[in-house]
Structure formats: C-alpha cells, structure tokens
Amino acid sequence: MNSKNREYFNSQLKVSVQGHGRALLQPLQCDEDGLTVVAAGPYGNLVFREILCEDYTLLHNTYSCREDMTVSYSVPGPFLGFHFAVRNDINYTTPGLPGGVIFRNQYNMFYLPEMESTRTFRGEQEYESFIIHFTPAYLKRWEEPFPLLSAFLDSLGSTPAQINRANMSATPEMMAIIQHILQCTYTGKIRRMFLQAKVLELLMLALQNITPEGNFVRPLRRHSDIERIEEARQYLVANLEEPCTLDELAQKVGINVFKLKVGFKQVYGTTVFALLTEERMQRAIHLLRDTDKLVVEVSEAVGYKNLPNFTSAFKRRFGFTPSAVKQGQ
Known part of the structure; x- marks a missing residue:
C-alpha cells in the first residue's frame, strides 16, 4: 500500500448489515493501484473498489440489494473529500451531520474525524457511489482561487463538517468525468497522468459549482x-x-x-x-x-x-x- 494514502483503505474497512451482523469482506482484486473487496449474503452483493493515487484515493462502491437493508461501516482516521451519488438516491446517517439523502447526481464535500456512516437501501435495486478522499495538503494548493475551500479547510477541527449545508447537483460534465475515470483502461504512468488530469478537472468544476451563500433549496426528504x-x-x-x-x-x-x-x-x-x-x-x-x-x-x-x-x-x-x-x- 502507498503510505501517502494513509487515511482510507479497504483493508481497514469494517462493514455490518443490519439483521445479518458483520459482513465478511473478501479480496476480489489487489494490485499496485489498490484493492477491491466484496461482501455477499442473502442481502445482496457489496463491492468496494479503491484506486490509490499520489494525493488522493478514489473509491467506487456498488450495492446490489436483494432486500431492504441498512449498512454501517467505519474506517479508522479522518476523511476529507467529495461524495457523489452515481446511481439511485442514497439515504445516509453520519454522526455529527444532519444526514438525509444524496439524490442521484448530487454531491457534497465532507470532513469526518472518524469515518463512520450508515446507509439505507431498498431491496431489488442497485446503488452506486463515487468518492474522492483527498490529502489536506493537496486541497490546500487550490485555496487561493477558491476562497470557500480555504475557509472550509481553516474551519476543520474535531467535529464533522460539510462544505455546503445542502447537497449540490452535479453537472452532466462532472458525471461524465466520473465515468471516464471509472472506465479508464490505461496502465502505468499514462494511467496516473490521466487520473491526475481528470480528478483535477472534476475538483475545479465541483468547487466552481458551490455558491458563496450556500442558499440551496432544502432537498426533498419524504x-x-x-x-x-x-x-x-x-x-x-x-x-x-x-x-x-x-x-x-x-x-x-x-x-x-x-x-x-x-x-x-x-x-x-x-x-x-x-x-x-x-x-x-x-x-x-x-x-x-x-x-x-x-x-x-x-x-x-x-x-x-x-x-x-x-x-x-x-x-x-x-x-x-x-x-x-x-x-x-
């Protein structure tokens, strides 16, 4: 494992499914780019894939649900990054944050001193999320052009936080970049260069989409x-x-x-x-x-x-x- 990506690894992931207890995570693939683990049971299939890069970790999680289920998971150490709902609406509860729903094609930037969260899924459906877990040093490079990011990073401490009080709608261009990242077939140095360019592009678009006031209409909750x-x-x-x-x-x-x-x-x-x-x-x-x-x-x-x-x-x-x-x- 790349020691620079210290905060979030699938090897440290702990998952439990309500009514089924602790989920047994089996390695599906392990290479220089990262690790993919899977959990399967009567509830369905959970796949957690990570791609390790120099300044961030990319996480692609899919949930194929046979029944209604509540999944709780935790990873030691802090989390700082974006969470995108790629397929279906994801109901979530995170200690210290309002919680609610990230609707499909929505996103937000979160800071969690301890990576703990609970997700609720409906049976006979599939869910997909894409997460970018940044190192603070990488984000600090972009403080000058994005004062809101600078204020957010300066406010971080021992309590959870999110950069915008309401989740934001990702543009079609942003969602297309995510698909380009997930479907990347390059290898070696070219792959790293490609991912670096795409993640930076996605970061710039995501930050530009945040308004200073954060006056977004309250999401539908019912x-x-x-x-x-x-x-x-x-x-x-x-x-x-x-x-x-x-x-x-x-x-x-x-x-x-x-x-x-x-x-x-x-x-x-x-x-x-x-x-x-x-x-x-x-x-x-x-x-x-x-x-x-x-x-x-x-x-x-x-x-x-x-x-x-x-x-x-x-x-x-x-x-x-x-x-x-x-x-x-």
Whole structure:
C-alpha cells in the first residue's frame, strides 16, 4: 500500500448489515493501484473498489440489494473529500451531520474525524457511489482561487463538517468525468497522468459549482415526494408524442409545480424540459435508425408538430440532421 494514502483503505474497512451482523469482506482484486473487496449474503452483493493515487484515493462502491437493508461501516482516521451519488438516491446517517439523502447526481464535500456512516437501501435495486478522499495538503494548493475551500479547510477541527449545508447537483460534465475515470483502461504512468488530469478537472468544476451563500433549496426528504418525481419522469417518457405543461404534469402526480421543478433538479440533476428534450432525441434517433418511419413521422412521434423545430433540435443535439441518419451518412 502507498503510505501517502494513509487515511482510507479497504483493508481497514469494517462493514455490518443490519439483521445479518458483520459482513465478511473478501479480496476480489489487489494490485499496485489498490484493492477491491466484496461482501455477499442473502442481502445482496457489496463491492468496494479503491484506486490509490499520489494525493488522493478514489473509491467506487456498488450495492446490489436483494432486500431492504441498512449498512454501517467505519474506517479508522479522518476523511476529507467529495461524495457523489452515481446511481439511485442514497439515504445516509453520519454522526455529527444532519444526514438525509444524496439524490442521484448530487454531491457534497465532507470532513469526518472518524469515518463512520450508515446507509439505507431498498431491496431489488442497485446503488452506486463515487468518492474522492483527498490529502489536506493537496486541497490546500487550490485555496487561493477558491476562497470557500480555504475557509472550509481553516474551519476543520474535531467535529464533522460539510462544505455546503445542502447537497449540490452535479453537472452532466462532472458525471461524465466520473465515468471516464471509472472506465479508464490505461496502465502505468499514462494511467496516473490521466487520473491526475481528470480528478483535477472534476475538483475545479465541483468547487466552481458551490455558491458563496450556500442558499440551496432544502432537498426533498419524504420518500413519497421522491416517488412522485420518479412517476412524473415515467409519465413524460411514456407520452413523448403528447407532452403536457408543468401544471398538468404536477397535477397528474399530485405535487405542486415548485416542488416538481426543484425535485427534478435534485433527483435527476436537470430540468423537466431538458430531460424531456433528451428523451425525445434518444427516441428519435432510435426510430430513424431502426424503423422505416419517415422524418416527419418521427417528428410527430416524439412530440414535434413543426418539422423545422424538430430538425433544429436534433441537429443541435447530435451535430447532424435527421435526414442524414435516414440516408446512412
């Protein structure tokens, strides 16, 4: 193990699952880059992967749940870094912090004198988180361009803290960088250079996304509200050809318009309109490539009554026209 990554190692990880006791962690892979361990039982499969770098440790955790479960885990020593919810919403309880939910595509920076936390998961679902555990010395390099980071680091002591009082929505660019990191196939020095560049890019974007006031709308906490947001998305996807207004959508799922807009941003990291447009474009390119429908028929099938509007939106999204797809270009 690289001694410079002293605070968080899978070899020190202790995990217990409520109702099943201490989870037995079995090494799945161990190499110069780090360690992957797995725990399996009637509750499902837990996989904890770490990638060791010079100034930080990357942690990629996946939870495949067969049943509702509460997972508690601890690692000796302090934790300082970002936590991103990559797949599904993660309910968490951490001593000394408010706790709550990190919705999918949300993140925050945490400091924990002792790495202890409890996560609650629903059965028959999969969860995924991405964590960057920094050394304080590395973050201090970036204090000057980011005064909020400097103030946060100066405030750290013996109590847990988070850089923003509410979890923040990661941009699509940030989530794409995480996927680039997780899917990296380089080896040796090139791999280290690639990870160094990507982590720095992600850090810069994440810090730029933090506002001085931290005046973020309080996240949805009731599970029923989250279910209504999910129901609203499902309705949009099922009715692309006949899109409704925000007021109509809110009425259909039994939620007010304000909570609908805020909830979409928190749960999906985007607006209702942006998600609707992306779903339309993905359906459109599928119909153009895999069916005999004419361009005008595809336009109507995804809710565009005006063909020029559809063509403009399609070209803006993909960089080429619907006609070019039909012509096999």
